[in-house]
Amino acid sequence: MTTIIDNDDSRVRTLEAFAGVAGPAPSNLPATQPQSFLPPVDRVHGAQQVAVRRHEPDVLRKIKELAAAAGEYFYYRFPVKNKGKTEYIEGPTIKCANAVARLFGNCDVDCRSVDIGTHWVFHARFMDLETGYSLTRPLQQRKTQATVRGDAGRAEDIAYQIGTSKAIRNVVTNALDTFTTFAWQEAKMSVRAGAGCLDSAPRDLSGFLPGYAERGAFRFCRCVGRA
Known part of the structure; x- marks a missing residue:
């Protein structure tokens, strides 16, 4: 008796049955996403119990x-x-963002990158473990940013680090806007001439510090910090 095979699928099934080989079982599972797009496996959701709770006045x-x-x-x-x-x-x-996040405490800052050819896309995430608040901000960094001449490999490495720093700074300063603004404003106020600096000293300083008058120094000291 001759069996007539009407299509290729029937032919394949007939040959597999004859050879005793089963084909791959059909799967309804979705395709696996690239690992770079998956969230960290240790990510937590919601408020967590912490050993020492944050006290905002002490943080400030x-x-x-x-x-x-x-x-x-x-x-x-x-x-x-x-x-x-x-x-x-x-x-x-x-540096300010890192210091504020450290002093704020009980938080997590993470940064992942995806290579899209001419650019990297950084995804920086901030999470407050006490309240469960979470913020993720993307940042696109080009690879061709001019940094070091004559060394393309090192220039690309530096551009990558610049993108990482930008992404972390952006997410921390947005998540902790009140604290980071307070920090850099306080830092700016501290960079000033303190009491006792000789900004108004006479031009002739030969009797005080020999050699400075010849170089035309009106000011020879700079006080940093509050008086």
Whole structure:
């Protein structure tokens, strides 16, 4: 008796049955996502029990003390032109963001990246373990940012680190806006001439510090910190 096979699927099933080999079982499971897009396996959701709870007045006091010591390391300031006028853009640095997150305590900061060819996309996440508040912010960083001439590999490494710092700084300063703003403003206030600096000293300082008058130094000291 001859069996007529009408289509390829029937032919495959007939050959598998004849050979005693079973084909792959059908699966209704969704395709696995790339690992880079999956959340960390240790991610927690909701408020958690902590050994020592946060006390905001103590956090602000510690931030104020540290900002006075850090000074210009806690904020950036650079000029920009706006309709012919010079204005300044200011804000907290990555050092400020890291310090504030550490003093805030009971929180988690994580950063993951995805390579999309000409750019990296960083996903930085902040989580307050006490309240369960969570914030994730993406940041796109180009790979061709000019940093080191003549060494393309090192320039790309530096661009990657710059993107990481930007992403972490952005998510921390947005999640802890009140604390980071307080920190860099306190740091800015601490960078000033303290009492006793010789800003108004006479030009002739030969009797006080020989050699400074010849170099035309009006000011020879800079006090950093509160008086």
